[in-house]
Structures are given as C-alpha cells and as structure tokens.
Amino acid sequence: MARFKTFKDIAKYREKLNKERDSEATAIRVCMTGCRAKGADAFSESLKAELKKRGLEKKFKVIETGCHGFCSMSPVAVVEPGNIFYGNLKPEDAEEIVEETVVNGRTVERLLFADPATQEKIVKEKEIPFYSHQKRLVLKNCGVVDPREIDDYICRGGYAAFSKALETMKPEEVVEEILKSGLRGRGGAGFPTGLKWRFANKERSDKKFLVCNADEGDPGAFMDRAVLEGDPHAVLEGMLIGAYAIGADEGYIYVRAEYPIAIAHLNIALKQMEELGLLGRNILGAKFSFDLHIKEGAGAFVCGEETALMASIEGKRGTPRVRPPFPIQSGLWGHPTCINNVETLANVAAIIENGSDWYASMGTEKSKGTKVFALAGMIRNTGLVEAPMGMTLREIIFEVGGGIPNGKKFKAALTGGPSGGCIPEQFLDLPIDYDSLAKVGAIMGSGGLIIMDESTCVVDIAKYFMTFTQSESCGKCVPCRMGTKRMLELLERITDGKGTMEDLALLEETADIVKDTSLCGLGQTAPNPVITTLKYFRDEYLAHIEQKKCPALKCKALLTYTVAEDKCKKCHKCAESCPANAISGQKKEIHKIDQAKCVKCGMCHTVCPFDAIELS
Amino acid sequence: MSTSALTEIIERYRGKPGSLIPALQKAQAEMGYLSGETLEQISTGLGIPFSRVFGVATFYSQFYLSPRGKHTIKVCVGTACHVRGAGAALQALEEKLGVKAGNPTEDLNFQLETVACLGTCFLAPAIMIDKDYYGEQTPKTVGKILKKYIGGGADAGTPDPEE
Ligand SMILES: Cc1cc2nc3c(=O)[nH]c(=O)nc-3n(C[C@H](O)[C@H](O)[C@H](O)COP(=O)(O)O)c2cc1C
Ligand code: FES
Numbered sequence A: 001m002a003r004f005k006t007f008k009d010i011a012k013y014r015e016k017l018n019k020e021r022d023s024e025a026t027a028i029r030v031c032m033t034g035c036r037a038k039g040a041d042a043f044s045e046s047l048k049a050e051l052k053k054r055g056l057e058k059k060f061k062v063i064e065t066g067c068h069g070f071c072s073m074s075p076v077a078v079v080e081p082g083n084i085f086y087g088n089l090k091p092e093d094a095e096e097i098v099e100e101t102v103v104n105g106r107t108v109e110r111l112l113f114a115d116p117a118t119q120e121k122i123v124k125e126k127e128i129p130f131y132s133h134q135k136r137l138v139l140k141n142c143g144v145v146d147p148r149e150i151d152d153y154i155c156r157g158g159y160a161a162f163s164k165a166l167e168t169m170k171p172e173e174v175v176e177e178i179l180k181s182g183l184r185g186r187g188g189a190g191f192p193t194g195l196k197w198r199f200a201n202k203e204r205s206d207k208k209f210l211v212c213n214a215d216e217g218d219p220g221a222f223m224d225r226a227v228l229e230g231d232p233h234a235v236l237e238g239m240l241i242g243a244y245a246i247g248a249d250e251g252y253i254y255v256r257a258e259y260p261i262a263i264a265h266l267n268i269a270l271k272q273m274e275e276l277g278l279l280g281r282n283i284l285g286a287k288f289s290f291d292l293h294i295k296e297g298a299g300a301f302v303c304g305e306e307t308a309l310m311a312s313i314e315g316k317r318g319t320p321r322v323r324p325p326f327p328i329q330s331g332l333w334g335h336p337t338c339i340n341n342v343e344t345l346a347n348v349a350a351i352i353e354n355g356s357d358w359y360a361s362m363g364t365e366k367s368k369g370t371k372v373f374a375l376a377g378m379i380r381n382t383g384l385v386e387a388p389m390g391m392t393l394r395e396i397i398f399e400v401g402g403g404i405p406n407g408k409k410f411k412a413a414l415t416g417g418p419s420g421g422c423i424p425e426q427f428l429d430l431p432i433d434y435d436s437l438a439k440v441g442a443i444m445g446s447g448g449l450i451i452m453d454e455s456t457c458v459v460d461i462a463k464y465f466m467t468f469t470q471s472e473s474c475g476k477c478v479p480c481r482m483g484t485k486r487m488l489e490l491l492e493r494i495t496d497g498k499g500t501m502e503d504l505a506l507l508e509e510t511a512d513i514v515k516d517t518s519l520c521g522l523g524q525t526a527p528n529p530v531i532t533t534l535k536y537f538r539d540e541y542l543a544h545i546e547q548k549k550c551p552a553l554k555c556k557a558l559l560t561y562t563v564a565e566d567k568c569k570k571c572h573k574c575a576e577s578c579p580a581n582a583i584s585g586q587k588k589e590i591h592k593i594d595q596a597k598c599v600k601c602g603m604c605h606t607v608c609p610f611d612a613i614e615l616s
Numbered sequence B: 001m002s003t004s005a006l007t008e009i010i011e012r013y014r015g016k017p018g019s020l021i022p023a024l025q026k027a028q029a030e031m032g033y034l035s036g037e038t039l040e041q042i043s044t045g046l047g048i049p050f051s052r053v054f055g056v057a058t059f060y061s062q063f064y065l066s067p068r069g070k071h072t073i074k075v076c077v078g079t080a081c082h083v084r085g086a087g088a089a090l091q092a093l094e095e096k097l098g099v100k101a102g103n104p105t106e107d108l109n110f111q112l113e114t115v116a117c118l119g120t121c122f123l124a125p126a127i128m129i130d131k132d133y134y135g136e137q138t139p140k141t142v143g144k145i146l147k148k149y150i151g152g153g154a155d156a157g158t159p160d161p162e163e
Helices: A008-020 A034-038 A040-053 A092-104 A150-157 A158-170 A171-181 A193-202 A221-232 A232-246 A260-276 A305-312 A342-354 A358-359 A393-400 A435-439 A458-470 A478-495 A499-517 A521-525 A528-536 A538-546 A574-579 A603-607 B003-013 B020-031 B036-046 B050-059 B079-083 B086-097 B138-146
Strands: A029-032 A061-065 A078-079 A084-086 A211-214 A251-257 A291-298 A337-342 A371-379 A383-388 A410-415 A422-424 A446-454 A561-563 A613-615 B071-076 B110-116 B127-129 B132-134
Touching: A008 A150, A008 A158, A029 A034, A029 A040, A034 B132, A040 A061, A040 A092, A078 A446, A078 A561, A084 A092, A084 A171, A092 A291, A150 A232, A150 A260, A150 A410, A158 A232, A158 A342, A171 A193, A171 A232, A171 A342, A171 A358, A193 A337, A211 A232, A211 A305, A211 A342, A221 A232, A221 A260, A221 A342, A221 A371, A232 A251, A232 A260, A232 A337, A251 A260, A251 A305, A260 A291, A260 A342, A291 B020, A305 A337, A337 A342, A337 B036, A342 A358, A371 A393, A371 B079, A383 A393, A393 A410, A410 A458, A422 A528, A446 B079, A458 A478, A458 A521, A458 B079, A458 B127, A478 A499, A478 A521, A478 B020, A499 A521, A499 A528, A528 A538, A574 A603, A603 A613, A603 B138, B003 B036, B020 B036, B020 B050, B036 B050, B071 B086, B079 B086, B086 B110, B086 B138, B127 B138
Parallel strands: A029 A061, A211 A251, A211 A337, A251 A291, A371 A446, B071 B110
Antiparallel strands: A029 A078, A078 A084, A371 A383, A410 A422, A410 A446, A561 A613, B071 B127, B127 B132
C-alpha cells in the first residue's frame, strides 16, 4: 500500500484508483450493518456463491456497505448501474437477481418497492419517495462505500478536504470557514461548532485534545451508529481537520460498547489511516501530528454529557461536574479539550471542500445544512432519514415516512428522547430547526424521532422516559437523584389510577425545580417529556386522574377486561393463566371475568389465542 | 481466570492513564464477570485504591459482579420498542424464565437483560439472544424462541425474524 508523504500523494493515489476501477462499473451494494438483523449476511453469501458458480465474480462486484436507511424494507440491496432497489431479500432471491438483472439486464418485479397508495412498482432507489425527499449529505457514502475500505472513500473524494485544509489554509482560516458555514453541534444543544473551535484554537497550551462523542445515549436513535458503521472515514477526516484547526495532537473517540460493528469498522479505519500515513507524526509532510484512540463506553447514559465523558475516559466513575471550567479550558487531565458529536464532525469535510457559502445556502436562517433522524415508532417507513433543516414535520412523517400504518391517526412526534418533548398535531407544519423546535417546548436533540399514534398513551410515555432518566441519574446532585424518583412515583400513581389533583400539582412543581436546579443537562432536561405532554395533552392526564380512564387503552390498571362471548372458543387458557382466579368457566364453556376479583394484570389478554379478551 | 491472564492484563495497563475501565473490560471478557478477588488483584496490580475500583465497577451497567447465564437475552426497551409493546414481551420473558431483568436463570442457561435501543427499531419490539436478532416480539412468540436455546448448543437455532 502507498504511504502519503506530501499533499499531492493523495490526489495521485485517487487518480490511480479511479483508473483501475473504471472497469468495475457493475456492482450490487448490499447493506451489511442494520440489515444483518434480518439475514443480510445469508443473502450476501448466497449472492457471492451464485456469482462464483457462473464465473461472474470478477465482472460483477458485491459491495458490502453500511446502512441504506430504508430499514423497514430490510434486507436491502441496490444494483448499479441502473440504481435498482431491491428489498425484503432472502437468500433464495440471489439466483433470480443474478439470472435476471446481472445476466439479462432485467429487473425482478417482485423485489421492487411498491408505492403503498397505488401499488405501482418503483425501480430506482432515488425515485422512491422515502429517498426523493431527502438530502443526503452526511449519509452520502452510507450504503454506497464499503466502510472497511479506505480506498472506496478516497475514490469518492475522501481526504481531499483534509489535504486542502493542510496545504492551503491556516488553522484560523479553517475555524472561520466552519463558523461562517453556520454549522451547529448535532449532539443536542446546537452550539455553533465554529465558535467552539475558535475558543479551542485561542487556548494557549502545549497539549490539546479533540474528542468525538459517539456515546449516542438516546434510547431509540441510531444515527451516529449508522454513520460510524457505514462511513467511518467521514468522521475521521472531520476529526483530522478539527484537530488541525484547534491545534490538538491527540484525540479520542468515545463510543458505546453496545455498537460492536461500529467499533470494528473504526479499528479497521484507524489501521488503514496509519498505514497510509494519515495519522502519526508530520502528516503529509506538514507540521501537524495527530494520534487517535478508541475508548469504549461501559454503559451509562450520563457519559454522553461532556464532563462525565471525560471522567470516564480518565477511568473514573462517569459523573458530571460543574462548568466552568469548560472542557475547552480544562478538560482531559487538565488540558484544553474540544468535544464534538459524530454527525457534527461528519459535516466538516464537505464544508471545507465546497465552502461555507455552499453549506449556508441549505437550511433556515439560524440552522444550516441537514439533520439525520432515526425515524421509528408508529410509522410505515422506519429508518434513517436525512432532511434539510427547515423541512416540515409533515413532510418527514407523511412523505418520507409514508404515514401512519394500520389506518391509525397521528397523535404526536417525540424528538430529543428523554431530554426532549412531544410535538402535537397542530404543529405538523413546523419547520424542523433548532429554534422552531425550542419554541414549542421540544428540542432538536440528537435526532431520535419517534412517532406516536392514537394507541399511544402520553402519560405512559412520560412515565417511560422518567423511568429511564431516574435509573440513569448518576446520583451526584440531589434535585436529579431525588426529583426524578419522586416524579416517577407520581406518574406511577397516575397510571395506576391512584393519582389525585394534588399529585398533578406536585408533579408540575417538582418538574420546575428539577429543571432549574440540577447539576447537568441530564437533570435539567429530564422533566421535558412531562412538561410538554402536560402542556399539550392535559386532558389525558385528567382522564387518568378524575375518570380513572386511559383513553389510549394502555395503562393496565385503568382497563376493564371482559370476555367477548362471540369470540371465546372455550379453551380455558385464560382461566389457567389468571393469578387471581377471577375467571370462571370450564373447558367447553363461555368464560367470565369477575371484576371484583380481577387484578388487571393483563395475562388473560396476553394468552388468549383468539383475541377474545376485550379492553375498555 | 487463570492468574497469568489477569497478570498479563495488569501488566499491559499498569501506569497508563485512564486504564482502569479497559482493564476491567478485558478482565471481564476473560472470565465473564468480575469477582471480588479479581477486583482486589486489579486494585493492587494497578495501584488504584479498592474503593475506586469497586466504585467504577458498580457505576457502569456493563460490569457484572456475579456469574452470568450462558445465553444472554437482551430485550430492547428503547422508545420505538416501548411504543410497540416491548413491556409485554419483557413481562412474558420474566414470567417464563422466573427471573427479573438483570439476572441469570437458576440453571444459568439464560441471562435476562434490558437494553436501550438495539439500533434495529424497524424490528420493534426487538430482542437479541447472543448474536441473533428476533423482531416483532409478542408474549406469544418469545416462548417459541426460547425453546431453541434450551438443551441445544451455543448456536442452537438460526435466526428467523418472521417468527
Ligand atoms: C445527559 C446528556 C447526554 C448526552 N449525550 C450525548 C450523546 O450521546 N452524544 C453527543 O454527541 N452528545 C451528547 N450530549 C451533549 C454533549 O454534552 C456535548 O454537548 C456534545 O457532545 C457536544 O458536541 P456538539 O457541539 O458537536 O454537539 C449529552 C448531554 C447530556 C446532558
Ligand atoms: S428502540 Fe428498540 S431497537 Fe431501537
């Protein structure tokens, strides 16, 4: 393998690769990350075997890529040229794809995406509504390159921005370019990245660190994971540029241990960078040296918070501390430390390459560029979506996301996970950007976007998030440690049908106190789901308290279970499962539930094979 | 763990800044959990007070201080899975296995755990057993899947997400 010694070497290497690769115009891109959960590896193996059987493996390449985004069609693959999108693939399909598409140049109709409204088949990936409304900037290589091949990345222009910065720009000029682009931190708070880098650049110190925050704590989000798995070099190039801009010579990537594929791909990527001379001393012959380490997290949500993250890297309990001093002033082992999120860093190379004006032309006045969302919940097209800032929630949910399945109605969208809030129907036309979301009490967050339909109970969701923050509270400060616990107890009383109006008042008061007085962002934002659901769905709380009813039929304790006599097949399973012996009737008899004895555990509903237990 | 493996780990990390967590991770990977004895040896070996070693080992959910079941069941309780009914699947598993989440079964065949988002929200509610994913789980489906892992070897059963 080559080793880059000067700026020119990268461009030369790219030219050489592109010449060699000209002949490889035909290929099939198979997702081998998220889609593994639905058997993508078996499909890929069977495809390779089929090609080999016909002696086509040299002419037709199987590229094992990262996430294509359209996870609800998983496993997916795209055939090039032609941009033919196939979904829901099984190993048996490989033979037909090779025979029809590879050999005869025809599409396999039954594997194409069908428009749910018209049932019309769509051939090209880029013409499927899920993709055609997106703007893929951060995800441009995800699902395209083999993330384990630095050559793939270099072929597509990789490391050109880094060499441009190093050769033609002073560190301060890099900082100004990022500042002018309007890029804001994607880790949640939206702090301008250029400003953070300017502060870091101005710090005088013989040692500085750059840290990539890949802890991705939101329980229901996987944007950062997809980028690291599918295009790790985009993040690493961003880190090189950032380190040059702020004057750091050492860096860490703090990544969740729950992401084994991301860690594996990062390790491969670092090794390749070292071999090519993109890490280490005097990179590309310049006066710039950078070493990079991977640190695996050990399972604590609070470690996504920057001061806790640093404590964890230092090998301590990951508890946050008071700021100031900010990490920029005193971070890892007392040295200035700049912390940036994965997606933030993945934007950097494109900005340096295309200029800040290009970047600032996308998005809204104060939120530039795009944002990647992990779209999930009660939505047809679950997956990874990159939308230009300013796109409306309606467009994301109904155009890209394909709307709500099973004929149900949209109820609310949740952004920002446990720190975020819910956005009700009246704001569907809200443009998604940092400031608009903050105005309605939600936050952009890191990109989790969960859709709820009418069958979701908002009080249950508030309780769900509070359960999460309460157990993840590190226990260092009292408002968060005690406050989240008390709020959870109040929410449990309400969903159990024991809540009173005094409980509701106490809940609101506690929420305010925890928000105002907690030490770190975890506690300060933990009440948000409660506050926003109370703001927009107060009626639902009142129904739980005053009428002892759960309108969404979710909160078990507030339900009445009855046997639908026309559906009961007299199998006796419900009676056997009932822990309270509240169900009477023998085999071959219609069963009955004694409401006085029923403890509302829901077991009968669970075990009934005929859906004969009705809830009301 | 053989003492030599532990000694090797200790040698590798001695004197390096920020090495306690990786040392604990490596030690646990060797023997499956961190016994009091292991923690003591790491404390002495790395010259870090036992209280700090214990503090770190109990802070992070990834560290286990007691033996674990052979097959790890991770029930996703992330938001997407929650709204699609992960709670019912978890409850059914707890009842079937007779343990609460976070514990091994009595016969040490299973370890029941919860996780926040497996990154496969399109399979919600999702569970993962060892390295295999199972999607769209209901109280009715989880029982069937467990059977594949009872009595069989480590790789009993191939994933069948359709189930
Ligand atoms: C409780 C808590 C959890 C956080 N989790 C993450 C996380 O998982 N990933 C992340 O990038 N930032 C997270 N943050 C934000 C970080 O503290 C920090 O602001 C961010 O990494 C800075 O990067 P950015 O400027 O590029 O957004 C979290 C903050 C808090 C308070
Ligand atoms: S919330 Fe369960 S896989 Fe994402």
